[in-house]
Amino acid sequence: MAAPKQGPKQGPEEGPDPSLTIADLGELALIERLKPFCAEGVVGDDAALLVVASGYELVVTTDVLIDGVHFSDRTTPAFAVGYRAVAANLSDLAAMGAEPLGITVGLGLLAQTPWQWVEALYQGMTACLATYGGVIVGGDLCRAAQKTVAITAVGQVRAGQAIRRDTAVPGLSVVVTGAHGASRAGLALLLGEVEGDQRSAAAMGWIKAHQTPVPRFDAIAQLHSLIDTAVPYPTMAGMDSSDGLANALLQLSRSSQVGMDIVRSHIPLPPGLSAVVGPETAFDWALYGGEDFELVLCLPPDLAAKFVQVSGAIIGTTTGTGAVQLLPSVESRRRITLTHQSFKHF
């Protein structure tokens, strides 16, 4: 039973025991309730022990998500906060060509945070891990003024086969593994920025893209099926588009010191999006919306052609110039130099 309340109530008011806060539970009971979400036999020491397979390198990435900055109760239920936080980290592993081993979870919570919120957060995290691989191997828990979720993911990649940002050369095809703009469209629907039937198939897909994104390990597996026997190993580069497609193109260009000619009409948009928000906004969200977690790859043209037979699209070519230029169509002579316009924290 819940003890008397000492702070303002928050969170859902339905379901079993919604009034129970983590202050009611206390730290030790909270830790006991979180243990079943963690890998058995790994948690319980000062640190977690994991094995990186022989011939593999370790890959490490970290993300911090904060209530009011990266999520809010208005747009993101706790399950989706957890799912998305893990998916974002796993996407960074996928972008390196790696497979997941495990994650640690650093959690800052308010005393009045409902246990239901914490439980749903962990359900979301473990649901994502169950789908794509990896387990929760450790964590830390403390009081904070904002809900804070700091996740570090570790994975492994075959030695020498990590996909880097700085290894593109002129003459490669620029490939995206899917459409961009759906996550931003989902957010817009949830915020009421656009009118739309949230129950339409397209709208539900956009909301899903925002709340439970897909780290593209399937695309990495597809790539490996094409290159595992390749001699010499193909020249390539890549990253994920978590901060927007434009940002990914500009980062790859800068890291590899290559230019790009990107054909605007070849960039896949989410079906139906232009009809709802107009083609200019749809294209703006595709370039700058962010959080689509697709992969942006620079591949040899023959490999790219084989790759997009299964999924994704070739949107352009790397060049010897320094700039990323947008061409309205293949035939167009008009070029627009792409610039940064991504989310800034400060």
Next chain:
Amino acid sequence: MAAPKQGPKQGPEEGPDPSLTIADLGELALIERLKPFCAEGVVGDDAALLVVASGYELVVTTDVLIDGVHFSDRTTPAFAVGYRAVAANLSDLAAMGAEPLGITVGLGLLAQTPWQWVEALYQGMTACLATYGGVIVGGDLCRAAQKTVAITAVGQVRAGQAIRRDTAVPGLSVVVTGAHGASRAGLALLLGEVEGDQRSAAAMGWIKAHQTPVPRFDAIAQLHSLIDTAVPYPTMAGMDSSDGLANALLQLSRSSQVGMDIVRSHIPLPPGLSAVVGPETAFDWALYGGEDFELVLCLPPDLAAKFVQVSGAIIGTTTGTGAVQLLPSVESRRRITLTHQSFKHF
């Protein structure tokens, strides 16, 4: 030059350009200023690549520190926040018998946080890493309502040689690598809880113990020098005393399902502490103060005897009972059962 201020000023008012906030800098300039603190060639991709040596296992640990909970401007300058945060994580690696490879840093900052604070934080982190090993291999940066430092450390340990909590058996000697209570004494001095000359050698040592603690890799090296040729490999257990000596003894007892007879008079106290705060308070801080980051090891008696010839002390013995019992002295028949009394977040 600093742009006009939009929020209240915080932080130090002396030194070069103290008025410059991270909002003045902007996110990209801030990232550029942080790059020199990070490992060259490792940062810049979606994730960091590291090599775990052949025959070694991966060790992962994480800690979240929050302004107002784990540190404050009153007791902990930014350099010490960074140093202590890294030392706490490295201590978890040392407690597993591991050596550091690298850390990731997830940072939540207020827009009006002075650049000087962030710079000193990173100076503290890299100073600790330079002393004990490891590099900054990645991070994340975002806006938050409280300064938040989430660190994950990865290390490596020879396969099968990790020091666990659940492997103690009855009849082992319980060893501490040093005195307990100094960190709590340092905090008390900084908070003005106790009268004392902060410039005395003892007081400066306590403040140092609080602000720049020592992860005991030296004790692990000493242990390895004694056991590397041992056949069979000795039965042992251990952890660090970051949450207090009492907590460490109780955790080891519970995880290994052994009891302990601990001789109170054998627990080393910081020299001079009893004279300043009285023997009862000194002993209370030794048991429950926390953050001393010593190691608490259960070792075979002959190994323990050799170990403490260099440093540390034998404070008791593991037993077949379930309880951790305090004996005032070796001859005493009076026993006090030790209980949890550590810092609780909720």
